[in-house]
Amino acid sequence: MCSGGVDVPRATMLMVNLWPLNNDPEFWEDPTKFKSELFEAVKRRMEVEVHPLLSGRRQWPTASLAMKMMA
Structure with missing residues (x-):
């Protein structure tokens, strides 16, 4: 294969x-600064910008459990 x-x-x-990918200022505002307010909202909408758990047949087996725990 050639890539x-x-x-x-x-x-x-x-x-x-x-x-x-997670520290690119082109996509994230001030990516190196920790922002606790991002974690304070208990019932926020789960919008995934970058999905490190993959998808399809190579999906992490417990991805849905992990997403529920982070909600």
């Missing part, structure tokens, strides 16, 4: 570095 001009051998484990 971005790089040959990736079959059965190679690829890992995604989520730090740059």
Whole structure:
């Protein structure tokens, strides 16, 4: 398989570095500052901007439980 001009051998484990995605000022206002108010609303709508639990057949088995616990 070829991705971005790089040959990736079959059965190679690829890992995604989520730090740059979660700390990109293009998407997040002041990404390096902790904002406790984001966690204070007990019944806030669950809008997922970036979903680290994946989806489809590679979905994390307990993703729905994790999302309920975070609500």
